[in-house]
Amino acid sequence: MAERIYLQRPGTDETVAVATGFSWGALLLGFVWAMSKRMWFATFIMLAVNTLLFFTGLWGETVGTIGLVLSVLFGIACGVYGNQWHRWTLEQRGYVVVPPAGEGK
Known part of the structure; x- marks a missing residue:
């Protein structure tokens, strides 16, 4: 199982866990995954690239074969x-890395 990095917005109790390693959600769901994480720029880029690759087919x-290979x-x-990308997006919004719950600060 992948490790997680915990990020918290200073001044709030909101903590977000971000997995490390490979993201199966990003592979299988693409821009829908990015949209669910509120990564708007990544959503736009992924949708645009997928649309361009679709039309090459x-x-x-x-x-079409080249487009399929590029899509994969x-x-x-x-x-x-x-x-x-998810961690970077959260850090741009002001989140900072914190130790996991249960570990000392």
């Missing part, structure tokens, strides 16, 4: 970097 057999590679890249 309408141009012909060879271009893009999905894998989203899975590899998804949790890092």
Whole structure:
């Protein structure tokens, strides 16, 4: 099981756990996963790339095969970097890393 990093917004009790490692949600759900995490810029980019890759499949057999391969590679890249993007987004919103509950400060 992947480890988690805990981030908290200073001045509140709101703590968010962000997994480390590969994100199956980002791989399988793409922009829907990003939208559920309120990562609006990532949602827009992922939707735009997926739309472009989808339309390459309408141009012909060879271009469609290339589009399929690029779609799979893009999905894998989203899975590899998804949790890092989520943590970065939270840090940009002012969240800071805190020790997990139960550990001393």
